[in-house]
Amino acid sequence: MPRPLGRSLFVDKLYEIDAVETRRRLALVMAACRAASIEAGGDRMLDGTLRRIEGELLFAARMAVGELAEALAEHEAKRAPAPPEPPPEQVPPPAPIRGARLPRLTPRTSP
Secondary structure (H helix, E strand, C coil): CCCCCCHHHHHHHHHHHHHHHHHHHHHHHHHHHHHHHCCCCHHHHHHHHHHHHHHHEEEEEEEHCCCCCCCCHHHHHHHHCCCCCCCCCCCEEEECCCCCCCCCCCCCCCC
16 A cells, blocks of 8 residues: 655554554654754754654653652552561670690500
8 A cells, every 4th residue: 555645654553563663663763854954954944853852752751750750659658667677686795715725644554
C-alpha cells in the first residue's frame, strides 16, 4: 500500500511498537532532523522544533521523576517499620595470655 503524501517512514506503525522501539525511532528521527538542518545550513524552523521537543522531553522526564519519587515515598510511609536490630551481645574481653607452663621433668631412673 503506498504511503500517503507527507507521511514519513518514522510514523509507520508507531502505535504498534513497544517502548524500546519507540525510543529508537525517536532517536533516529531526531538524528535525521539534525542532519537535515546541518545540510540546509542551519534551518531555523527545524532547529526550533528540535529544541522545543527536547525541552518537552526534559520537562516530561522531570515530572515523571517527581511523580515516581512521591509514589515511592507514600509506599515507604505505609510499610510497617522494620523491627529494630537486637543489641549486640556483651562478650567479655578475652583473658590475657601469660607465659605457658611446661610440665615438670622428673629425673630418669636407671634400671
